[in-house]
Amino acid sequence: MTKAISEIMVTEADLKVADVHRRWLLARHPLGPVKVEDFVYVEDTVPLPPPGKFLVRVLWLSIDPKQRLLMNNMPRNVEQVPLFGTMFGMAVGEVVLSKNDAFEVGDIVVDLFGWQSHAIADGRGHYVNNPYGTRRIDPSLGPISTALGVLGTGGLTAYFSVLRELKPQAGETIVVSSAAGNVGLIAGQIAKIHGARVIGLTSTDAKCHTIVRDFGYDDAINYRTTNDLSAAIRRIAPKGVDMYYDNVGGSIAAAVSRTLNSGARVTLVGVTEHYGEVTGAGKAWTWPQRDTMSYFIVHDYHREFDSGIRQLAAWIKEEKLRYREDIVEGLENAPTALVDLFGGGNLGKRVVRVAANPPGIA
Numbered sequence: 524m525t526k527a528i529s530e531i532m533v534t535e536a537d538l539k540v541a542d543v544h545r546r547w548l549l550a551r552h553p554l555g556p557v558k559v560e561d562f563v564y565v566e567d568t569v570p571l572p573p574p575g576k577f578l579v580r581v582l583w584l585s586i587d588p589k590q591r592l593l594m595n596n597m598p599r600n601v602e603q604v605p606l607f608g609t610m611f612g613m614a615v616g617e618v619v620l621s622k623n624d625a626f627e628v629g630d631i632v633v634d635l636f637g638w639q640s641h642a643i644a645d646g647r648g649h650y651v652n653n654p655y656g657t658r659r660i661d662p663s664l665g666p667i668s669t670a671l672g673v674l675g676t677g678g679l680t681a682y683f684s685v686l687r688e689l690k691p692q693a694g695e696t697i698v699v700s701s702a703a704g705n706v707g708l709i710a711g712q713i714a715k716i717h718g719a720r721v722i723g724l725t726s727t728d729a730k731c732h733t734i735v736r737d738f739g740y741d742d743a744i745n746y747r748t749t750n751d752l753s754a755a756i757r758r759i760a761p762k763g764v765d766m767y768y769d770n771v772g773g774s775i776a777a778a779v780s781r782t783l784n785s786g787a788r789v790t791l792v793g794v795t796e797h798y799g800e801v802t803g804a805g806k807a808w809t810w811p812q813r814d815t816m817s818y819f820i821v822h823d824y825h826r827e828f829d830s831g832i833r834q835l836a837a838w839i840k841e842e843k844l845r846y847r848e849d850i851v852e853g854l855e856n857a858p859t860a861l862v863d864l865f866g867g868g869n870l871g872k873r874v875v876r877v878a879a880n881p882p883g884i885a
């Protein structure tokens with residue numbers, strides 16, 4: 524029987540893409556800190572897109588603290604990685620085959636493509652909380668990997684939480700936890716752009732030194748080697764703290780809370796300290812519902828993502844904002860990259876280079 528032209532084209536194009544589909548699956552729901560043994564590596568053949576879908580060759584994979592939460596065994600209505608499902612993760616990739624009118628071969632796109640070398644997508648998004656679906660990246664705004672960091676969720680989180688929730692005023696003092704991480708590094712600088720005095724908390728002297736020298740922090744404290752964190756903050760902020768940018772929750776948040784001025788503003792962005800915790804009931808910790816506790820979620824601002832990205836890119840061009848990528852080479856190292864993130868191993872946005880960028884794309 525004669526084949527349709529479209530079928531012949533798919534077969535020819537498929538010969539040009541890598542023939543092995545590499546993936547990390549969730550091998551077990553961990554209780555406690557994430558371990559490399561929680562994942563299993565598999566290889567099979569690259570899938571072909573059915574009508575309406577397209578095939579993405581993954582180039583960059585995001586490594587985030589939240590990925591630990593997605594590994595929990597939670598009720599069906601909560602976003603979670605199914606057992607022996609491909610591990611979730613935002614990723615940047617190149618469309619290499621398309622049977623979808625909205626996406627063309629060569630498009631550079633970002634979505635929750637997962638810990639794998641190739642993904643099939645339909646453009647509608649693969650994330651319970653991703654109302655904007657697959658997003659086409661404009662490579663003229665910056666290196667495409669930054670769509671996972673400063674020009675992606677991390678940068679947008681910093682942008683909207685600082686400007687819409689904290690609203691820093693000139694001369695105010697802000698404390699930022701996880702200050703050398705993806706979100707923290709950008710949040711501190713945005714507060715600084717708006718005239719605040721910025722104090723960063725992080726886990727090593729080297730990171731403290733770098734955020735002050737290279738990223739505009741006025742002061743930094745190594746919270747791991749400081750016996751009384753509240754006293755250390757009071758020493759460098761004798762007039763008290765006006766804003767707290769909370770990335771970690773737990774004991775660090777408790778120490779900062781003792782330094783806050785009356786009427787201080789706090790934005791609760793993340794609680795990394797809790798992500799691998801086991802509750803008293805022997806269950807994995809997870810976020811409470813928002814009607815019982817108020818916290819920031821970047822997706823609330825998804826309609827303004829494009830303007831936020833344009834502003835962040837403009838600040839980078841004007842040299843008002845700097846970013847750092849912490850690049851781990853090879854998909855095979857994704858589990859180690861996540862485990863090490865919880866050891867404080869990253870400075871800036873941790874990404875895995877899964878494959879080289881296409882020619883001509885930075």
Ligand SMILES: NC(=O)c1ccc[n+]([C@@H]2O[C@H](COP(=O)([O-])OP(=O)(O)OC[C@H]3O[C@@H](n4cnc5c(N)ncnc54)[C@H](OP(=O)(O)O)[C@@H]3O)[C@@H](O)[C@H]2O)c1
Pocket residue numbers: 587588589676677680700701702703704705706707724725726727730770771791792793794795796797819820821822864865866867868869870871872873
């Ligand atoms: N609400 C939202 O919409 C939204 C969006 C994006 C991210 N987030 C959250 O924001 C937080 C920061 O995200 P990110 O992408 O910028 O990650 P990140 O700060 O780059 O995460 C890694 C850093 O977390 C710190 N850390 C790891 N384990 C810790 C622990 N047990 N206690 C305290 N600190 C620990 C370490 O920094 P140190 O070396 O400084 O300890 C590590 O370098 C996360 O909690 C994330 O889930 C929220």
